[in-house]
Amino acid sequence: MVYKDEQEDDSNDELTMNSKVLRLNKAGTPIAWLSWQETATLLVKEQVIWSIGATIHTVRGGYNKSGIRSSLELPSIIACDGKVDNHQFTPALSNGLLFARDQMMCMYCGVEFPARDLSRDHVIPTSKGGKDLWTNCVTACRRCNNRKGDLTPEQANMQLLAVPFAPNRHEYFYLSNRDVLADQMEFLKARFSVNASAFASDAEPRLTRTGQRRRT
Numbered sequence: 001m002v003y004k005d006e007q008e009d010d011s012n013d014e015l016t017m018n019s020k021v022l023r024l025n026k027a028g029t030p031i032a033w034l035s036w037q038e039t040a041t042l043l044v045k046e047q048v049i050w051s052i053g054a055t056i057h058t059v060r061g062g063y064n065k066s067g068i069r070s071s072l073e074l075p076s077i078i079a080c081d082g083k084v085d086n087h088q089f090t091p092a093l094s095n096g097l098l099f100a101r102d103q104m105m106c107m108y109c110g111v112e113f114p115a116r117d118l119s120r121d122h123v124i125p126t127s128k129g130g131k132d133l134w135t136n137c138v139t140a141c142r143r144c145n146n147r148k149g150d151l152t153p154e155q156a157n158m159q160l161l162a163v164p165f166a167p168n169r170h171e172y173f174y175l176s177n178r179d180v181l182a183d184q185m186e187f188l189k190a191r192f193s194v195n196a197s198a199f200a201s202d203a204e205p206r207l208t209r210t211g212q213r214r215r216t
């Protein structure tokens, strides 16, 4: 199958074009979010050993000599062969993921803010030996962060609304994609920890005309 210049969007739906495919290893562990192009390449190269979930996109290819047009259905979750890494997984701490973990909410005043008004607060300040780790960092609005300053929550008399935690692998994949589809959500959610109860309850996908997505 050759796609080259003959690719086109069969569904005419920009939403499905932007949806990511969840790549697993052969043990069923999430490895990456893929674009539909990357997924199509793996399928064409026959590197996908199994797939689950709904078809999120159909790619139409060229016509063969018999005039039959090739097509490729892209599933929402694929598994590929390869090395299985069983190491403990802790995602790198970034503000984007940290804010997502805390649902864009200041963990002191409980108000939601856009990302530009949020900051990373070290629960135990770094000046007092606090580490720059998931378990010592929370999302704080600039006002609360300034007010807390170089103090611990106890010293500042500011109570934390939730205990900070490091996302596990399944939580990380959920947090790192703003557009998780329903069947992907179902797959990931099965391995969420109790820590994730806050965002898991918010993670019920909404059904829309074009499919099943978490946010509209």
Ligand SMILES: [Zn+2]
Binding pocket: 106, 107, 108, 109, 110, 111, 140, 141, 142, 143, 144, 145
């Ligand atoms: Zn605040």
